[in-house]
Amino acid sequence: MRRLLQRLQSWAERRLPALTRYRRSENLPIEMHRRRIYIVPTGFGIGFSVLLMVMLAGALNYTNNAALLLTCLLGAATSTSMLVAFRTLNGLRLSHIRAGHAVAGQPIELTLTFDSTRARSAIRLDLGRTSTAFALDVSGTAYVKLELPTTHRGWQPLPRLRLWSSWPLGMFRAWSWLHPAQSVLVWPQPEASGPPPDAPADDTRHMRLHQGDELATLRDYRVGDPRRHIAWKASAHHHSLLVKDFEQPQSRPQWRLDWRQLPGLGDEARIARLARWLNEAQSQRRHYSLWLPGTEILAGSGPLHYAHCMSALAQLP
Amino acid sequence: MTVWWLRKKLAPPAVDNRAFDLLSLTTGLVLGVHAPHLPWWLSIALALTLGWRWWQRRQHGSRLPRWLKLPVLVLLTSVVIAYYGTIFGRAPGTTLAVGLLILKLLESETARDVRVGVSFACFALMTALLFDQGLAATALVALGLLPALATLRALEPAQPQTNLSRTLLPSLGLLAATLPLALLAFLLVPRLSTPLWGAPSPTEAQTGLSDSMSPGNFTDLLTDDRPAMRVNFDGAPPAPDQRYFRAYVMWNYDGRSWRYVEAKNDGTLPPAPIEAGAAIGYRIGLEPTHQRMLPTLDVPLAAPAQASLQPDREVLADKPVNAPLSYQLQSALRYRLQPTLDDRSRRLGLRLPVGFNPRALALAAQWRQLYGSDDAAIVRAALSLFHDGGFRYTLAPAPLGRDAVDDFLFDTREGFCEHYSSAFTVLMRDAGIPSRVVTGYQGGYWSTIGDYLLVRNSDAHAWSEVWLAGHGWVRVDPTAAVRPARVELGAAAAAGDQLGWYRNDWMQGLRNHWDLVNRWWDQGVIGFNALRQRGLLSPFGIRDTDTATLSVLLAISSVLFVAIGMAWALMRRQPRDALRVTLRELERKLARKGVVRQSSEGPQHYLSRAARAMPGRRNELASLMQCYLELRYAHDEPPPEPLQAFQRAVRDFRAVDVVK
Numbered sequence: 001m002r003r004l005l006q007r008l009q010s011w012a013e014r015r016l017p018a019l020t021r022y023r024r025s026e027n028l029p030i031e032m033h034r035r036r037i038y039i040v041p042t043g044f045g046i047g048f049s050v051l052l053m054v055m056l057a058g059a060l061n062y063t064n065n066a067a068l069l070l071t072c073l074l075g076a077a078t079s080t081s082m083l084v085a086f087r088t089l090n091g092l093r094l095s096h097i098r099a100g101h102a103v104a105g106q107p108i109e110l111t112l113t114f115d116s117t118r119a120r121s122a123i124r125l126d127l128g129r130t131s132t133a134f135a136l137d138v139s140g141t142a143y144v145k146l147e148l149p150t151t152h153r154g155w156q157p158l159p160r161l162r163l164w165s166s167w168p169l170g171m172f173r174a175w176s177w178l179h180p181a182q183s184v185l186v187w188p189q190p191e192a193s194g195p196p197p198d199a200p201a202d203d204t205r206h207m208r209l210h211q212g213d214e215l216a217t218l219r220d221y222r223v224g225d226p227r228r229h230i231a232w233k234a235s236a237h238h239h240s241l242l243v244k245d246f247e248q249p250q251s252r253p254q255w256r257l258d259w260r261q262l263p264g265l266g267d268e269a270r271i272a273r274l275a276r277w278l279n280e281a282q283s284q285r286r287h288y289s290l291w292l293p294g295t296e297i298l299a300g301s302g303p304l305h306y307a308h309c310m311s312a313l314a315q316l317p
Numbered sequence: 318m319t320v321w322w323l324r325k326k327l328a329p330p331a332v333d334n335r336a337f338d339l340l341s342l343t344t345g346l347v348l349g350v351h352a353p354h355l356p357w358w359l360s361i362a363l364a365l366t367l368g369w370r371w372w373q374r375r376q377h378g379s380r381l382p383r384w385l386k387l388p389v390l391v392l393l394t395s396v397v398i399a400y401y402g403t404i405f406g407r408a409p410g411t412t413l414a415v416g417l418l419i420l421k422l423l424e425s426e427t428a429r430d431v432r433v434g435v436s437f438a439c440f441a442l443m444t445a446l447l448f449d450q451g452l453a454a455t456a457l458v459a460l461g462l463l464p465a466l467a468t469l470r471a472l473e474p475a476q477p478q479t480n481l482s483r484t485l486l487p488s489l490g491l492l493a494a495t496l497p498l499a500l501l502a503f504l505l506v507p508r509l510s511t512p513l514w515g516a517p518s519p520t521e522a523q524t525g526l527s528d529s530m531s532p533g534n535f536t537d538l539l540t541d542d543r544p545a546m547r548v549n550f551d552g553a554p555p556a557p558d559q560r561y562f563r564a565y566v567m568w569n570y571d572g573r574s575w576r577y578v579e580a581k582n583d584g585t586l587p588p589a590p591i592e593a594g595a596a597i598g599y600r601i602g603l604e605p606t607h608q609r610m611l612p613t614l615d616v617p618l619a620a621p622a623q624a625s626l627q628p629d630r631e632v633l634a635d636k637p638v639n640a641p642l643s644y645q646l647q648s649a650l651r652y653r654l655q656p657t658l659d660d661r662s663r664r665l666g667l668r669l670p671v672g673f674n675p676r677a678l679a680l681a682a683q684w685r686q687l688y689g690s691d692d693a694a695i696v697r698a699a700l701s702l703f704h705d706g707g708f709r710y711t712l713a714p715a716p717l718g719r720d721a722v723d724d725f726l727f728d729t730r731e732g733f734c735e736h737y738s739s740a741f742t743v744l745m746r747d748a749g750i751p752s753r754v755v756t757g758y759q760g761g762y763w764s765t766i767g768d769y770l771l772v773r774n775s776d777a778h779a780w781s782e783v784w785l786a787g788h789g790w791v792r793v794d795p796t797a798a799v800r801p802a803r804v805e806l807g808a809a810a811a812a813g814d815q816l817g818w819y820r821n822d823w824m825q826g827l828r829n830h831w832d833l834v835n836r837w838w839d840q841g842v843i844g845f846n847a848l849r850q851r852g853l854l855s856p857f858g859i860r861d862t863d864t865a866t867l868s869v870l871l872a873i874s875s876v877l878f879v880a881i882g883m884a885w886a887l888m889r890r891q892p893r894d895a896l897r898v899t900l901r902e903l904e905r906k907l908a909r910k911g912v913v914r915q916s917s918e919g920p921q922h923y924l925s926r927a928a929r930a931m932p933g934r935r936n937e938l939a940s941l942m943q944c945y946l947e948l949r950y951a952h953d954e955p956p957p958e959p960l961q962a963f964q965r966a967v968r969d970f971r972a973v974d975v976v977k
Binding site for chain 2: 027034044047048055056058061062063064071073075076077080083084119123127130131132133134135143144145146147169
C-alpha cells in the first residue's frame with residue numbers, strides 16, 4: 001500500500017508539477033512565503049473537527065447556548081491555530097548550507113542555517129526517513145545538521161527537503177518543499193591497498209627539519225579550528241579571535257604525485273590510487289605536490305592543501 | 318548555539334512529563350466540574366485513581382499492564398449500571414464519560430493517546446454544561462480549555478521550556494484572540510426551531526413549585542436560593558404586599574395534601590369572569606421548571622402566546638418549560654373574581670374528607686354560631702386566632718399526625734406558609750365558606766440597578782382564597798397574620814436566624830448583585846433562542862432573519878475574520894533601516910525603467926551600471942552613489958541630516974529611459 005502510494009506520488013509529481021507543488025531547485029537564500037506554504041489538516045485535526053460537529057449538533061439540539069458558545073470558542077481557536085501554523089513558517093529563510101567533506105560511500109555532513117526576524121517553535125525538517133525538529137530563538141538563527149548518503153565522487157545535487165510544522169495545536173500542518181540548487185562535492189574513495197608512490201630517495205635537500213608544533217604565526221579564526229589553538233591572550237587585544245598557526249613538522253621527503261606515473265590503469269583506478277597516496281601523505285605529514293590533467297598543485301601540506309588536492313581529484317571528468 | 322541533527326524516525330516515543338502533567342490537570346478539572354452531579358463515592362474513587370496514576374507515572378515512568386484495562390472498564394460500566402440502572406441518559410452517560418476519560422489517562426503514553434484524551438476531555442467539559450449553564454459554571458468550563466490547549470502545545474517538539482503556569486498563558490492568549498470570532502459564530506449559527514432528536518427529559522426531582530402541597534414539602538424549596546423568575550414591570554412595581562404570583566389553585570384536599578387537578582375538558586371551560594380595575598403590564602423571565610404552569614401576578618387578564626388561561630385564572634403553557642422562557646402579560650391588582658359562584662364550584666370549595674380534624678370542625682361550628690351569617694367576621698376570627706393564638710413561624714416544624722390540621726391548630730402551633738394556608742382553608746370549609754389554596758411566589762428582591770424584581774425559589778408561598786358574597790374570591794394570607802414580615806420583607810426576613818450564615822445581610826446584598834450579572838448572562842446568552850435570532854437584524858430593518866440570511870452573514874463575516882487573520886499572519890517586521898528603505902525606493906524607480914538590480918550586485922556596481930544605462934542622469938546617480946556609500950560605510954549609524962538629504966534626493970530623482 002505504502003509503495004503504491006509512493007509510486008502514485010512520484011508519477012503525480014512528474015506529470016502534474018503544478019498540482020503536487022513540486023518545486024524546481026532554486027538558489028539560496030530560500031524564503032518561505034505565502035505562495036509556497038501549503039496547509040492541510042492532520043488526522044487529529046480532522047478527528048477534532050468531527051468532534052466539534054458532534055458538539056455543535058448536540059448544543060443546537062438541546063438549545064444549550066453555553067455549550068454552543070464553548071463549541072464556537074473551540075472552533076475559533078482551532079481555525080486560528082491554522083494561521084499560527086502558517087505564521088510559523090512564513091518569513092523563515094534558509095540562508096546558507098555548509099557541506100563537510102566525505103569520500104564516496106560515506107555520508108556527508110551538511111549544516112543548514114535558518115534565520116528569521118523572530119523566534120519560532122517546533123519547525124520540522126524531513127529528509128527521506130530522517131527528521132528533526134528545531135526552534136529559532138530571539139536572535140533568529142538555527143543550525144540544522146543532516147547526513148546525506150553518497151554513492152560516487154563528484155558533484156552531488158542536494159535532495160528535496162520537506163519543511164513543516166504543526167505548531168501550536170497539532171491540528172494543521174503547514175509545509176513546503178525546500179530544494180536548494182546547491183551541490184556538494186564528494187571526494188573519491190581511495191583504494192584499499194596498493195604500491196607506494198615512486199618517491200625520490202630520502203633526500204636531505206628536501207628535509208626541512210622543524211621543531212614539532214612550533215608557533216609560526218597568528219591568523220584569524222575560521223570555523224572548524226580547534227579551540228585549544230585559539231590564542232586567547234592575543235585575541236583579547238583584537239576584535240576577532242586569533243588562532244595560532246603551527247608549522248607542520250616535516251621529517252619525510254616530499255612526494256610528487258603524478259597522474260602520469262600511473263599508466264596502464266583505468267581513470268577511476270588512478271584516481272583511487274592517488275587518493276590513497278594523498279591520504280598516506282597527509283597522515284605522514286609529508287609535503288606533496290599533485291599533477292593532474294589540466295591541474296597542477298604545487299607542493300604544500302596541511303589540511304587545506306589536502307582538501308584542495310582531494311577536491312581536484314573529485315572533479316576530474 | 319544549539320545544533321539540531323536529523324535522526325531516523327523512530328516509533329512514537331512516550332510523551333514527556335510536561336504534557337502528561339497538563340493532561341492530568343485537564344482531567345482533574347473535568348472531574349471537578351462534574352463532581353456536583355456524580356455520586357460522591359465515585360468522584361472520590363476517580364480522583365484517587367487520577368492522583369495515583371499521576372504519581373505512578375512520575376515515580377516509575379512505567380506503563381500499566383494491559384490486562385488491567387478490561388477489568389477496570391467492566392468495573393466502571395457495572396458500577397454505572399448498578400447505580401443508575403442504565404448507561405443511557407444524561408446523568409449515567411456523563412458519569413460513564415468522565416470515568417472513561419480517567420481510564421484513558423491510565424493508558425496514555427504516546428502523543429496519539431494524549432490527543433485522544435484531550436479531545437474527549439473537551440467533549441466531557443461540554444457535557445457539564447448540560448447540567449448547569451449558569452455564568453459561573455460556563456466560566457469554569459471555559460477555564461478547563463486552558464490546560465487542554467496547553468497539553469496540545471506541549472506535544473509539539475522543540476519549544477522553549479517554561480514553568481507550568483507560564484504554559485497556560487499562550488492558550489489564554491489564543492482563546493482571547495478568538496473570542497470575537499467565537500461570539501460572532503455564536504450569534505449567527507442558525508438555531509434549530511425543533512430538536513433533531515429527543516430533548517432531554519430530566520427525571521431528577523426538580524425543586525420548584527409542584528402540583529400538590531402537603532405540609533413539609535416546601536422545606537427544600539424555601540432553602541433554595543436559586544432564581545425562579547425575574548419580572549420587569551412596564552410602570553412602577555406594585556407595593557411589596559401586592560407581589561403575589563399565582564401558580565397553582567388547589568381545590569382537592571384528602572386530609573393530608575392539597576392537589577391541583579387540571580381542568581378536564583381543556584379549553585372549553587371559560588376562565589372565571591372578572592371585573593378588573595387598572596391593568597399593570599409586565600414581562601416575566603422564567604427559569605426552566607419542567608412544568609407547564611406559568612406564574613403570573615395575581616390575577617392575570619389574558620394568557621400570553623402558546624399558553625391558555627384556565628378556569629381559575631391560572632396560565633398553563635402548551636409545553637413544559639424546559640428552557641428559560643420569557644412572556645409578557647397583564648394583570649389587575651384590584652379585581653372582583655367570579656362575583657357569582659356556580660353550584661359546582663361551591664360544592665368543590667366546601668368539600669372535605671369525612672372523619673378528619675374533628676376539633677377544627679367544632680371550632681368552626683362555634684364561630685358560625687357566634688357570628689351568624691357574617692362570613693367576613695369568621696375570616697377575621699380565624700386570622701386573629703393565628704395572630705394571637707401563640708403560633709410561631711418556623712421552617713422546621715414538628716411533624717403532624719393523621720389529623721394534621723387539628724395537630725397544628727391545637728398542639729404544635731408552629732409551621733410555615735403551607736401549614737397556615739392549609740389549616741385556614743380547612744377551617745373556612747368547616748365553617749361553610751367556599752375556599753381554596755393557591756401556591757405561587759410572594760415578594761422578591763427589587764433590584765434598583767437592574768430595575769427588575771428577582772424572585773427566588775425560596776420566595777415560594779402558599780395562601781388561601783375565600784369566596785365572599787359581593788366580593789368574589791378574596792385573597793387571604795394567614796401567614797401574614799403570624800409573621801407580617803413574611804409579606805412585607807420577604808422570606809429571608811421571616812425566617813430570621815433559622816437560615817445559614819451565608820444568608821446574612823451583606824452576603825445577601827452581594828448575592829443580589831451577582832444575580833444582576835447572572836440575569837444579563839441568562840438574557841443575553843442562555844435565552845438567545847431561535848426566536849430572538851430571527852429578530853437579530855430588526856435594528857437594520859430586516860424583520861425576519863431566516864436561516865439562509867444567517868448562513869450568508871456567517872459566511873461573509875467568517876471571510877472577514879479570515880482576512881484579518883491573514884493580514885496578521887502575513888505581517889512581517891520590516892527592517893528599520895531607513896537608508897536601505899531609501900535605496901530600495903531608488904532601485905524601484907530604476908527597475909521601472911528596466912535597470913533591475915541583480916542579487917549578485919553591490920550598490921556601487923549597480924548604480925554605476927545604471928549611470929551607464931542612463932547617461933542623462935549620470936551626475937545625479939554618481940552623487941547618489943557617493944552619498945549612499947558615505948552614509949553606509951563611513952559611520953556605524955547614518956547621521957540624520959545627510960540621511961534626510963539623501964532621502965530627499967532619491968524622492969526628487971526622476972529616472973529616464975534607458976539608452977540602448
